[in-house]
Amino acid sequence: MPRPGLTPELRQRYFHQERDRWRLSEQVRKPVEFRPLNLMDDVPREAPVDLVFLRNVMIYWDAPTRRAVLARVRRMLHADGYLVLGAAEASPLVEDGFTRHLIGQTSWYRPTPAATP
Incomplete structure (x- = not known):
């Protein structure tokens, strides 16, 4: 889950919601x-x-x-x-x-x- 205080812009850019969870975006996960x-x-x-x-x-x-x-x-x-x-x-x-x-x-x-x- 994105940490509290994360700006909506950063959350939208780097996370997506799946049901009741947040997942790190593929653009961040893929090279890691x-x-x-x-x-x-x-x-x-x-x-x-x-x-x-x-x-x-x-x-x-x-x-x-x-x-x-x-x-x-x-x-x-x-x-x-x-x-x-x-x-x-x-x-x-x-x-x-x-x-x-x-x-x-x-x-x-x-x-x-x-x-x-």
Whole structure:
């Protein structure tokens, strides 16, 4: 569903409604490969990737597991890629190897140059 506050022009341009749901337009979806990954596994051969959504999962892991997963994410991201976390995941662990950027009220993280493979 398009987020609240999205202008009607952007919603009309990039989404279409299907019954009670909103779907991202084909012009946006077609050039993008959406793929689930198990971040507990080694870095996939298909890396590097542009964007990782890691929302509402790290809150269930202990600190060593979070560090290991964040290190894998850092290795799999393009140097100009982004990591998106849920609000509960933001912690000092994330700041190690990532630089926080605010876009609106959302925090996005990019690999720091020293952390780029």
